[in-house]
Structures are given as structure tokens and as C-alpha cells.
Amino acid sequence: MDGDVSGAVGRVLDEWLAGRVARAGALDGTFAADLAHRVADFTGRGGKRVRARLLWWAMRACGGPDVPVGAALATGAALELLQTCALVQDDVMDGSATRRGRRALHVDVAAQYAPGAGGRGAADLGAAAGVLAGDLALVWADDLAAAARSELREPRRQQVREVWSDLRMEMVAGQYLDVHGQVTGSRSPARAIRVAELKSAMYSVERPVHLGAVLAGARPEQVEALRRSGRCAGVAFQFKDDLDGVFGDPARTGKPCGDDVRAGKPTYLFAVARARAVARRDRASSEVLARCLGDPELDEAALDRVREALVATGARAAVQSRIERLSERSTEYLERARPLAPGAERLAALLRATAGLPPVGAGGTGGAR
Template identity: 40%
Template sequence: MADTPLPTTWAFDSPLTDVPAAVDARLDRFLTGQAGRYDGIDPVVTDGIADLAGFMQGGKRVRPLFAWAGVRAVLESGAEPTGDEAVQVLDAVSSLEFIQACALVHDDIIDHSDTRRGRPTVHRTFEARHRSDRWNGSAADYGVNQAILVGDLAFAWADDMLADAGIAASSLARAREPWRQMRTEVVAGQMLDISLEASGSEDPAGPYKVNTYKTAAYTVERPLHLGAALAGGEESTVTLLREVGRDIGIAFQLQDDHLGVFGDPAVTGKASGDDLRSGKRTHLLLNALRLADAADPEAAARLRAGVGSVTTEDEVDALRQIIVDSGAAQESTDHIRTLTDRAVSRLQGAGLGRAITEELIAVAHRLTERRS
């Protein structure tokens, strides 16, 4: 576990910029406790817990940040405090990171990824141990099987951390609905994503639907909903925050898709045109195919043939140009701006506290205008 100092003070008006470090500290505390509780089972379990703890280091903590924003949005609108302590609510929202860990561990298996944030993925780590110890059977299968279980463990510990946060039973009851919805939506979004790749569908509505459930709902909308519920927010406030979260979340993913084609490798840390090389069926790509089919079928055919097979920078540049010429890149940029502007406008007219309104607007712009 990382040696992250616990926050000496944590209050309901703590700024969003302080959330990531505070979440790190609470996760370290929880993981240390879990390791002490279960390390005696077997060394393989000890290794799995250590791998999970290492895997969870370095995240941006976007989901707890938005959940904390939901808490503050309600309280700074004049709602009566629920009686929970701020650090207890911080623990509750920090539990979201275990759902994220589960999703990423399993995502790395699905995508056959070797690394995550510069470290070997969990399944590759277990695979390497199998090879090093010269065990029986397939090292690759062993790695995948153990990583699936580590992801499952993270999913279970999300529930444990929420339940053990110490918040009142009434607060936990209010959190139950967004929590249940979010867990199902992230799995459903992943199922949609896998089926989209397998079906070969070129309907741009497919990845947009994936974006709605796998990214927007899970990353922004439901965390805001969860935070507002924990704070006892009224239905009108919850609805407003969910609408804002949906727009920011979709814009966030569309910007991610844009960076997957046009991002600077020195900034993103990924290969130039990474999505074009891997053949990822994003909304940007499928919309470009749709537009090019209508305006320039030969260009559409080159794009269709090149995606997933290009290797050189010149080949990637040629596909990028087709996407630009089709108008899809500009459409995507315009839609990102429209969604962000609508979210900002809703926040400005919502009557929330000034501080949280300004902080949420700043986060919205940072996520939807980012370059990495």
C-alpha cells in the first residue's frame, strides 16, 4: 500500500481539487485493513490483494470527485446536513474506485492489454508468476483466471467500503438506488461495447449508446447522483445534476475518441492514431464512414480497409485526412462544445452555491478540453 498521509481535516466545503489526494488516503487505509484481515488465507491471495492495491495507484479519482461535487451541490444549496461526518461521506464516495478497478482489470483482459499506467496489467502479472514458478498448464489462462477474480474482489470491496463508511442507515438507503443502477449500467455498457465490436455494425448510434452507459452514466452522471443522494438532495436537484453529468460524460468520451485519432503521443502517452491502429469502433470513426459513404465512396473504402491494419505514420495520416475531409471531426468537436455549453448553462441557472458551481464548470471544461 502507498504511504499516503490521511487528511488531517476534511470538511463538507473541501474543494474538488483536494478530493484525489484525500481519496488516495482513504483507499490506502481501507486496503491496509483488508490486507491485514485476509493475508493469512494463502500467499496467492496476499499477492492478489497487493496487485489490486498497486493497480489502484495513480488514478485521477474522477468518480469520487463528481460524487463529492454532488454532496456539496446539495449542501451548498441550503439543504440541512444529514448528520454524517464529512470523512464518513468521503469514505462512501471513495468506494467508487473499487468499481473502477474492477472495470479496468476486466477491460485489460478483454482488450489483451499488457500495461496500464506504465505497469504490467494484473493478468500479465499473474501470468509472469506462473512462468517464473514453472507451474502446470497455460500461464496465459492462469493469468486471465486470477485477474478475473481480482476484479471480482474489487467489485465486492466496493460494497464493503460503502457499507463500512459509517454513514447513517438513512443515508445508505438513499444511496442504494444510484449505486445499484450504476453497477448494472457499467456492466451493460461493457456488454454493449463487446457486442458492437463483434457484430461489425457501422451504425454510429451504437458507440454513442455505449458512451452513454459505459462512460457518461458511470463516470459522471451516477457519481453526481450518488453524492446528491448521500446528502439528501431533492428530486429536482438530483435530476439537474444527472442531466449535467450525462452531457459532461458523453462529451468526455467523445473527446477521448478524438484524442485516439488526433492526439499528440507526447501528451497522451499512446501511439499516434492509436484507435486507427487498433480498429476501435468509435462514434467518430463510424460517423466518418457514414459521411464518407455518401460523399466519397472511394475514400470510405480506404478508411474501412485501413482501420485496424495501418502500421506506418503515413498510413495513419491518410486515414486521419479522410476523417477530416468527411466532416466527422468537425461534427464531433462541435457536439462536444454543444454538450459542454449546455451543461455549463444548466449549472449557471441551477441556483447552486457559487463555489461549487464555479468548480464544477472548471472541471467540465478540463475534462472536455483535455489533451491527454
């Protein structure tokens, strides 16, 4: 399995999704075509399976040859379905038109019915479909996670159940705080960090690593060090995503550039820019940020002015520096965990890549500036 973790998880997903889609088809053809098939397709072509790989390599780093391979692969596949839930519903809440270089699921459903339902009716149907598709992905994720746990013995089964339960609630809390910040204008860097922890760091990195460690039967102190390592890498991951949301290339990121600005997302990048503009009495940058953040009709010229303000205030450089420091701390915590080779090296490399830094030796060590 070590040679192709993503492929192994993909095969588990393919088998599981085929069974779920078949059951949906037996229930109702429209439901299966509009939702079940789209959830399966979205999950099947999804990403780099980073969460599943983090789980796997944390398990391999902490355990010997006798590890629950089947349960690990199935739990990793369940994480992929949980990610589908998060992304599909996030696109609805943010009004995002694309995801992974294609139409967002709710937009795709709306387009299917637009000729007959009319513009507004189709849009409403699409939004409802997005919410329900996310719910369906969550149901399938829970079913698969429960099936994976059935292969484990106590107390490990209960430990995995508790981590999975915490992970789900943290994901929902993070998404709510993200939307809450957009509406209320919460602007403090500390609040932005908490949102980053809950919305991304914990469910995307810390908890997958935690699950892998628990599946391996790791010692409590080892689990704690690995969780801290994962959280640091996960916050760095979110900060890198924030930078990509403003400065990234859509061809590489698979999503439009500037949506975070138009939505007025309470990101750490924007919080730092505001704070620095005030501290430096940079009225021009303050006015640009106040006027543009949260304006859904912002054009490209205005987006460029926001980018200029983020650079002028030093926010872009400060966030990049914070990413590098977080990555260093992630490495330090990983070393404290004293995991075993060969999994330790693979886990370290994956955490570093997750934080958005190049491999050690590829253009420098990537240490903090």
C-alpha cells in the same frame, strides 16, 4: 476537505486497502501477492480521482455545512475501486498491454510466470488473473460502499443504495455493448452514443454527481438537472477519449495510441467517419476504414491512413464540435440546478475539465463552433 479532496479520498483508500490486503494475506500468500497487492497498488496510484471529486463537489454544491463527510469520502473511495474493476477487466477484453504508462495487470502477471509456465500458459493465467482482480476490486468496492451507507439514515441510505446498484449494472451493460459492437460490427452513430453513455458517461460522471446530490439531500428537480449536466459532460469525456485513442500522445494519455482502431471499437468517431464517407461518396476513405478498423496487425503507416481518413471526412472536427456543444449543454443544466457557492463554481470547473475543455478564460470560452 475542500482543499484536497483527492488526498482525503486517498487516505480512506489507503486505510481500507491495507485492511483488505492483510485479510487476503491471512487467507493465502500467493493470492495476496498476485492479486490483492496488485489491486491495491493499481487503485492507490490511480488517476486524478475525478469520480470522487465530482461526488464531493456535487454534494458541496447542493448542501450546507451539515453534510455526511465520512460517507461521502468512503463512497468516493468505493468509486475508485469500481474504476479499478472496470479498467483491469477492460484491458483483458481489449488485449491492451499497458495502462497508465505501465504494464496492464494481466500482462504483468503473465510476465511473472512466463519463464516457468510457458508462453501460452502464462498468458492464460494472466487473463484469468485480470478477470479475478477486477472481481476482487468490485467486491472491495461494494464492501466499502456498504460501510459508507451504514452512516446514513433512511431514506437517504436507500436512495444511495439504489444509485449504487444502477451504477454497477450500467457499467457492465456498457462494457458488454462495447465488446458486442466490436464483434458484430455495429456502426450507427446512435448506437455509438448509447455505448458512450453507458460505458463511460453514466458511471464516470452522471452517477458520481447523482450520488453527491443525494448525499446532500438535494431536491428531486435539482437532482435531475445535475444528472443531465453530468451525462452531457460524461458523453463529451468519452468522445474526447475516443479522439485521444487515435490522435493522442501515449506519454500524456498513458495508453497506446491506435488500440481502438486495431480493436475496431464501435466509437462515435468511427461511426461518424463511416457515415460521412458514404454520404460524400468518398470511396478512398470508406475503403481505408473498412480495411483497417478491426485489424489487430495494423502498422503505423496504416494507422496514419486511418487518421487521414478521419480528418478528410470531417469526422475529427465534427466530434470536437460535438464535445464543445455537449459541454455547453452541461453548463446550461448545471445553471438550472441552481446549486450553491462555493461548491457550484468548483463543480462547474470540474465538469468542464472532464469534458476536455480548458477553463473559461483560458484560450476562449470553448463554445460550440
